[in-house]
Amino acid sequence: MKSLLVLYKTEFKLALREFSGVLFGILLPIGIMLLLGILYGDKLAYENAPYTLLQQSVAAVLTVGICATGLMGVPITLSGYREKKILKRFKASPASPLLLILAQFLNNMTYALISSVAVVGIAVLCFGYRMIGNPVLFILSYFLLMAAIYAMGAMIASVAKSEKIANMLCTLFYFPMFFLSGATIPYELMPKGLKLFADVMPLTQGIKLLKATSLGAWQNDSMNAVWILIFTAILGMIIAVKTFKYEYES
Amino acid sequence: MSKKALEVKGLVKQYKDLTAVDHLSLEVEKGKIYGLLGPNGAGKSTTIDCILGMKNYEEGEITVLGLSANKDRKKLYQRVGVQFQSSFYPERIKVYEICEMISALYKKPDDWRGLLRAFDLEKCAKHYVASLSGGERQKLSVLLALIQNPEMVFLDELTTGLDPKARREVWAMLKQLNQKGLTIFLTSHYMDEVTALCDKVNIIHHGISVASGTPEEIILRSGMQNLEEAYLYFIDEKEMIDREVAFSTL
Numbered sequence: 001m002k003s004l005l006v007l008y009k010t011e012f013k014l015a016l017r018e019f020s021g022v023l024f025g026i027l028l029p030i031g032i033m034l035l036l037g038i039l040y041g042d043k044l045a046y047e048n049a050p051y052t053l054l055q056q057s058v059a060a061v062l063t064v065g066i067c068a069t070g071l072m073g074v075p076i077t078l079s080g081y082r083e084k085k086i087l088k089r090f091k092a093s094p095a096s097p098l099l100l101i102l103a104q105f106l107n108n109m110t111y112a113l114i115s116s117v118a119v120v121g122i123a124v125l126c127f128g129y130r131m132i133g134n135p136v137l138f139i140l141s142y143f144l145l146m147a148a149i150y151a152m153g154a155m156i157a158s159v160a161k162s163e164k165i166a167n168m169l170c171t172l173f174y175f176p177m178f179f180l181s182g183a184t185i186p187y188e189l190m191p192k193g194l195k196l197f198a199d200v201m202p203l204t205q206g207i208k209l210l211k212a213t214s215l216g217a218w219q220n221d222s223m224n225a226v227w228i229l230i231f232t233a234i235l236g237m238i239i240a241v242k243t244f245k246y247e248y249e250s
Numbered sequence: 251m252s253k254k255a256l257e258v259k260g261l262v263k264q265y266k267d268l269t270a271v272d273h274l275s276l277e278v279e280k281g282k283i284y285g286l287l288g289p290n291g292a293g294k295s296t297t298i299d300c301i302l303g304m305k306n307y308e309e310g311e312i313t314v315l316g317l318s319a320n321k322d323r324k325k326l327y328q329r330v331g332v333q334f335q336s337s338f339y340p341e342r343i344k345v346y347e348i349c350e351m352i353s354a355l356y357k358k359p360d361d362w363r364g365l366l367r368a369f370d371l372e373k374c375a376k377h378y379v380a381s382l383s384g385g386e387r388q389k390l391s392v393l394l395a396l397i398q399n400p401e402m403v404f405l406d407e408l409t410t411g412l413d414p415k416a417r418r419e420v421w422a423m424l425k426q427l428n429q430k431g432l433t434i435f436l437t438s439h440y441m442d443e444v445t446a447l448c449d450k451v452n453i454i455h456h457g458i459s460v461a462s463g464t465p466e467e468i469i470l471r472s473g474m475q476n477l478e479e480a481y482l483y484f485i486d487e488k489e490m491i492d493r494e495v496a497f498s499t500l
Contacts, residue, residue: 002354003354003355006350006351006353006354007351007354010343010347010350010351013347014340014341014342014343014347017342018341018342080340080341081340084338084339084340085334085335085338086338086339086340088304088334088338089332089334089338089352090355091304092302092304092327092332092334093327093352093355093356093398094323094324094325094327094328094355094356094357095354095355095356099355246304247304
């Protein structure tokens with residue numbers, strides 16, 4: 001337990017110095033939230049809608065932090081640790097390299113949570129945001145999405161044969177989801193064909209679920225989203241564990 | 251108590267169709283410095299990986315301090331320190347942070363501040379590892395292999411890429427540690443280093459041991475003037491035999 005704490009603390013400092021996690025995981029979503037708050041004001045989502053545009057969007061902005069940490073932070077750091085033989089060094093100690101991996105996950109989750117608290121805080125304090133739906137269901141959905149996205153990150157960390165490939169795979173997963181799932185551009189505004197494509201992505205389903213729970217508007221397909229996220233989380237973790245290696249084959 | 255720190259009997263390691271280590275046997279007495287020599291790709295690092303349980307092997311028996319890396323992993327790593335060939339530092343980490351991190355892996359770590367002092371690295375404690383000179387970084391990597399106060403250390407290509415002064419600093423340090431009873435297993439392809447440090451050496455080529463004994467014995471047997479010439483003599487001889495075998499099978 002003490003070892004984990006030391007690793008967690010050091011990893012936290014390293015991530016702070018690295019800064020791209022802070023930039024994409026915390027500052028970017030805060031910026032998006034401020035922008036949306038100013039643009040939307042207290043406009044309704046549509047004519048006579050029971051909720052405002054802002055209420056509809058907050059949930060989506062929260063996912064930016066989850067993705068930046070889970071899909072970029074976790075796989076790129078871990079595959080870098082493998083490439084630099086840090087995992088191997090840990091394997092040659094009485095502790096397990098899993099400790100370092102766990103510290104890395106917890107650390108990224110901390111960054112995601114800081115980001116989410118900041119985003120919701122700004123929405124509440126600056127723009128008068130109030131959640132309509134059940135907060136407990138919302139928080140559960142939030143962690144379910146986190147599990148799915150982190151499982152995808154873990155999978156990339158395992159299957160990538162080098163840090164470069166991990167980087168490429170992250171970009172390949174991250175950016176389409178980032179732009180098309182409604183995290184940045186509202187899903188509601190997309191043409192039908194694009195919506196179909198976006199629906200395949202776990203992030204789209206996660207955002208739909210977060211919207212449904214935060215707006216208290218449980219849709220017919222909300223349960224589908226739950227199943228898709230559970231499926232993604234389990235499949236991602238299975239692939240990650242089965243293909244995991246401490247060292248790249250030379 | 252056995253006097254042997256390490257015993258390898260008939261080690262065979264196969265990579266697909268390449269035999270990296272071919273029926274290698276060696277013994278290291280406690281309190282001695284043992285050098286495993288050979289050109290690049292001779293199988294030195296692979297041998298260390300097999301000894302430490304980092305890689306599975308096809309045949310052979312290995313005991314380190316009376317323990318097997320595969321069965322008594324935790325016990326063994328508490329008593330054996332390792333420095334792998336390439337440096338293993340996370341990016342943007344400071345000297346004291348990597349010391350804390352590696353200390354956290356062991357039950358009863360040595361006081362790393364004391365080690366920093368002993369290695370004349372105390373002034374660098376708050377520096378970034380990346381900003382250290384080559385010699386300082388190598389000293390740090392030896393320090394990290396010693397953090398749990400081990401009985402034996404494995405050092406893979408300890409001084410590759412160092413300037414002459416830095417190499418001599420590292421040698422002096424190792425000799426000092428050896429005088430205090432530390433058993434050292436190192437790989438190298440610098441013969442001056444081996445002559446200066448090793449009690450016994452083993453020259454391997456294509457995974458096969460071509461000569462072993464004290465440096466003096468090896469020089470004597472080759473009929474050459476020094477270890478460098480003796481080394482080249484044994485490596486060449488092996489290559490000549492290989493060529494003859496290749497011709498005779500034509």
